Amino acid sequence: MSITRHRLFYPGVLLLVLLVSNVFFTPTFFNLRMQDGHLYGSLIDIVRNGAPLLIVAVGMTFVIATGGIDLSVGAVMAISGAVATHHIAGLSNQDSTAGVLTAVGMALGFCLLLGLWNGILVAVVGIQPIIATLILMVAGRGVAQWITDGQIITVNSPAYKLIGGGYKLALPFAIFLAIAVLVFAAVISRRSALGMLIESVGGNAEASRLAGIRSRGLILLAYVFSGFCAGLAGLMISSNVSSADANNTGLFYELDAILAVVIGGTALIGGRYFLVGTLVGALTIQTLTTTILTIGINPNATLLFKAFVVFVMCLIQSPAFRAKVFRRRQRPASPPAAPASKEQHVRVPA
Amino acid sequence: MSTAVLDKRPTGLPRVSQRYFPVLATLLLLVLMYLFGTFQYEGFASGQGVANLFIDNSYLIVVAVGMTFVILTGGIDLSVGAVVGLSTMVASTLLEDRGWSALLVIPVVLLIGCTLGGLMGAVIHYYEIQPFIVTLAGMFLARGLCYVISTDSQSITDGLYSDIALKTIPLGGGVVITYSVIVALAAVLVAYMVLHYTRLGRNVYAMGGSKQSAMLMGLPVARTTIAVYTISGFCAALGGILFSFYALSGSPNTAIGLELDAIAAVVIGGTLLIGGSGFVLGSVIGVLVLGLIQTIITFANLESYFTRITIGLLLFAFILLQRLVFARRSPGS
Numbered sequence: 001m002s003i004t005r006h007r008l009f010y011p012g013v014l015l016l017v018l019l020v021s022n023v024f025f026t027p028t029f030f031n032l033r034m035q036d037g038h039l040y041g042s043l044i045d046i047v048r049n050g051a052p053l054l055i056v057a058v059g060m061t062f063v064i065a066t067g068g069i070d071l072s073v074g075a076v077m078a079i080s081g082a083v084a085t086h087h088i089a090g091l092s093n094q095d096s097t098a099g100v101l102t103a104v105g106m107a108l109g110f111c112l113l114l115g116l117w118n119g120i121l122v123a124v125v126g127i128q129p130i131i132a133t134l135i136l137m138v139a140g141r142g143v144a145q146w147i148t149d150g151q152i153i154t155v156n157s158p159a160y161k162l163i164g165g166g167y168k169l170a171l172p173f174a175i176f177l178a179i180a181v182l183v184f185a186a187v188i189s190r191r192s193a194l195g196m197l198i199e200s201v202g203g204n205a206e207a208s209r210l211a212g213i214r215s216r217g218l219i220l221l222a223y224v225f226s227g228f229c230a231g232l233a234g235l236m237i238s239s240n241v242s243s244a245d246a247n248n249t250g251l252f253y254e255l256d257a258i259l260a261v262v263i264g265g266t267a268l269i270g271g272r273y274f275l276v277g278t279l280v281g282a283l284t285i286q287t288l289t290t291t292i293l294t295i296g297i298n299p300n301a302t303l304l305f306k307a308f309v310v311f312v313m314c315l316i317q318s319p320a321f322r323a324k325v326f327r328r329r330q331r332p333a334s335p336p337a338a339p340a341s342k343e344q345h346v347r348v349p350a
Numbered sequence: 351m352s353t354a355v356l357d358k359r360p361t362g363l364p365r366v367s368q369r370y371f372p373v374l375a376t377l378l379l380l381v382l383m384y385l386f387g388t389f390q391y392e393g394f395a396s397g398q399g400v401a402n403l404f405i406d407n408s409y410l411i412v413v414a415v416g417m418t419f420v421i422l423t424g425g426i427d428l429s430v431g432a433v434v435g436l437s438t439m440v441a442s443t444l445l446e447d448r449g450w451s452a453l454l455v456i457p458v459v460l461l462i463g464c465t466l467g468g469l470m471g472a473v474i475h476y477y478e479i480q481p482f483i484v485t486l487a488g489m490f491l492a493r494g495l496c497y498v499i500s501t502d503s504q505s506i507t508d509g510l511y512s513d514i515a516l517k518t519i520p521l522g523g524g525v526v527i528t529y530s531v532i533v534a535l536a537a538v539l540v541a542y543m544v545l546h547y548t549r550l551g552r553n554v555y556a557m558g559g560s561k562q563s564a565m566l567m568g569l570p571v572a573r574t575t576i577a578v579y580t581i582s583g584f585c586a587a588l589g590g591i592l593f594s595f596y597a598l599s600g601s602p603n604t605a606i607g608l609e610l611d612a613i614a615a616v617v618i619g620g621t622l623l624i625g626g627s628g629f630v631l632g633s634v635i636g637v638l639v640l641g642l643i644q645t646i647i648t649f650a651n652l653e654s655y656f657t658r659i660t661i662g663l664l665l666f667a668f669i670l671l672q673r674l675v676f677a678r679r680s681p682g683s
Contacts, residue, residue: 069482128624130426137610139661139665141655142657145658149653150653258486298497298501300602301498304498306490310483311484315479317479
C-alpha cells in the first residue's frame with residue numbers, strides 16, 4: 001500500500017502546504033515565544049481559534065457517521081452563549097465561581113435538550129436530518145434573541161472569560177477543552193463497541209436494527225452529543241469576547257463544521273467516521289482563515305478559498321470522479337446516472 | 351414488508367385530495383391568518399396591503415419557484431441566497447462603475463446565474479456528489495465573489511434601471527403594484543406551465559419519485575438534473591435583479607440566509623422534501639404565509655425575532671403534517 005492511498009494523505013498534504021506556504025509571507029510563522037508566562041505564536045493562534053470549530057466538528061462527525069447532518073449547531077451556539085451570559089449578567093457577583101458554573105451548566109443542559117429535540121425528530125418521528133435540524137436552525141437564532149431580548153449582553157466575569165479566552169499551563173484553556181472533547185470522543189467510541197455500532201447504524205439503520213442494535217437510541221445519542229459540543233463551543237466563543245451576540249455567534253459554523261468533517265475523509269453518506277481526520281480538517285480551515293488574515297487578503301475572500309477546497313475535496317472523495325479520472329477501479333464504472341448507493345462508502349479505503 | 355401491507359389498506363381519503371392536502375392546509379392557514387389580522391388590527395385589510403405583500407416578496411417568490419424545481423427532484427440548492435447577493439453586486443457595479451446599459455446588464459446577470467447553476471448541476475450529476483455539499487461550495491463561491499467585487503454597498507442611480515424599479519402600475523381603487531410583481535407572477539406562470547405541460551416537468555416529478563426508476567425508464571436524468579439547477583440559478587439571479595429593483599442598491603451582504611426562507615416557503619407550500627410531490631403555486635402561497643407573518647408581527651408590535659421563531663414552528667408543523675399524510679412514502683419508518 002503506498003502512502004498516497006492513506007485516507008489522511010490528501011487532507012494532511014493540504015494542511016502542510018497551507019502551513020508551509022505561510023513561511024513565504026511571514027518568515028516568523030513557526031516561531032513561538034513566551035510572554036508573561038503565556039505561549040504566543042501563529043501556531044498557537046490557529047489551535048486556539050480553531051478549538052470551537054474542532055469541538056463542533058467532533059459532534060458533527062458522529063451525526064454524519066449515523067448518516068445524518070446537524071444544521072442547527074450555529075444556532076445552538078448562539079443560544080448557549082445567550083443562556084450563560086443572561087444568567088451571569090443577572091448575578092450580583094459576576095465573577096463568583098458557583099454562579100459561572102451554574103450558568104455553564106444551564107447553557108449546556110439546555111443545549112443537551114436541543115440536541116435531544118433534533119434527535120427525537122430524526123430518530124423517533126423519522127424526519128430527514130437536513131430538514132429536522134433546519135427547523136432549529138431557522139428558529140434557534142430567534143430563540144437566542146428572545147433570551148437576550150434582542151440586545152448584545154456584555155458580562156464582566158474573569159471566571160467566565162477563562163473558558164474561551166483564559167490560559168492554563170502557558171497555553172490557552174480552549175485548547176485543553178478541545179483536546180478533552182476529542183480524546184473523550186475517541187476513547188469512548190473507539191475503545192468500546194460504540195463507534196462500530198454508530199457506523200453500522202450509518203451504514204444501514206434498518207439492517208442494524210434487525211441485527212439487534214438499538215439504532216434509535218444511538219441516533220438520539222449522536223444528536224445529543226452534537227448539541228452538547230455546539231453548546232460548549234458557543235460558550236467558548238461568547239466567553240472569549242465576554243458577550244453574547246445572538247445574531248452573529250456561530251454564523252456559518254454549521255457549514256465550517258461539515259466542511260471540517262468532509263475534509264477529514266468522513267463521507268457525508270455515513271457509515272464511517274475518522275476523528276483524526278476531523279482534527280486535520282478543523283485545523284486546515286482555521287489555518288486557511290489565519291493565512292488569509294496574515295497575508296492581508298480581504299478576510300471575506302476566505303469564502304472563495306473554502307469553495308475551492310470543498311470542491312477539490314469532494315471531487316477527490318467522489319468514487320465517480322476517481323473512476324473517471326484515475327481509472328484504477330478494475331471493473332467498469334457503474335452507469336453515470338446511478339444514484340449514490342449505500343454500498344459505496346464501504347469501499348472507502350480504510 | 352409491513353409497509354407494503356399497509357399500502358393496500360384502503361385509506362379514508364381518496365388519492366387526489368391526499369396529494370393536494372398540504373397545499374390546501376397552507377391555503378387555509380393563509381386565509382385564517384389574514385382573517386385574524388383583519389379582525390385584530392385596524393387598517394390591516396386593504397387592497398394595497400395585499401399588493402404590498404406581493405411587492406415586498408416578489409424576489410422571494412421567484413427564488414422559491416426555482417427552489418421548487420430543485421426540491422421536486424429530491425435535491426436542494428443552498429446557493430440561492432449568495433447568488434441573489436452576487437446578482438445585486440454585479441448589477442450595481444456594471445451599471446454604476448462601468449456605465450453599462452440596463453438592457454445589457456440584466457441578461458449578463460441572468461447568464462451568470464444560469465452558468466453557476468448549470469455547473470453545480472453538472473458536478474452533482476456527473477461526479478455523484480450530494481447536492482447539499484456542491485451547492486454549499488457554490489454558496490461560498492458566489493458569496494466570496496461578492497466580496498471580491500466590493501466590500502461596500504453601492505446604490506444604483508441608473509436612469510432606466512430606477513425607472514423600471516420605481517414605476518408603479520395602477521390596478522384601480524388606488525392600488526398599485528410594481529413591475530417586479532408582474533415579473534414574479536410571470537415566472538410563476540411559466541414554471542407552472544413547464545412543470546405540468548412539458549416533458550421536462552414530467553421528468554422532474556419522475557426523478558423526484560424515484561431517480562433509479564426514472565433512469566431505468568430511459569428518462570434523461572442528466573439533462574434534467576442540470577436543467578433544474580440551471581433553472582434555480584436563473585431564478586436566483588432574477589430574484590437578485592428584483593431585489594436590486596426593490597433596494598436600488600447592491601450590497602455584498604444582501605440576502606444572507608435567504609436560502610432558508612426559500613426552503614421554508616417551499617416546504618410550507620406543501621412540496622415534499624424527498625421530492626416527487628408538490629406544486630409551484632404552493633410555494634407562492636408559502637411565500638405569502640411568510641410575508642403575512644412578517645406583517646402581523648409588525649402590526650402586533652412584536653420584536654422581529656418572533657418572525658424566525660414563528661417560521662420555525664410553522665416549518666415544524668408542516669413537516670409533521672407531511673409525515674402524517676405521506677407516512678408510507680417516507681424512509682426509515
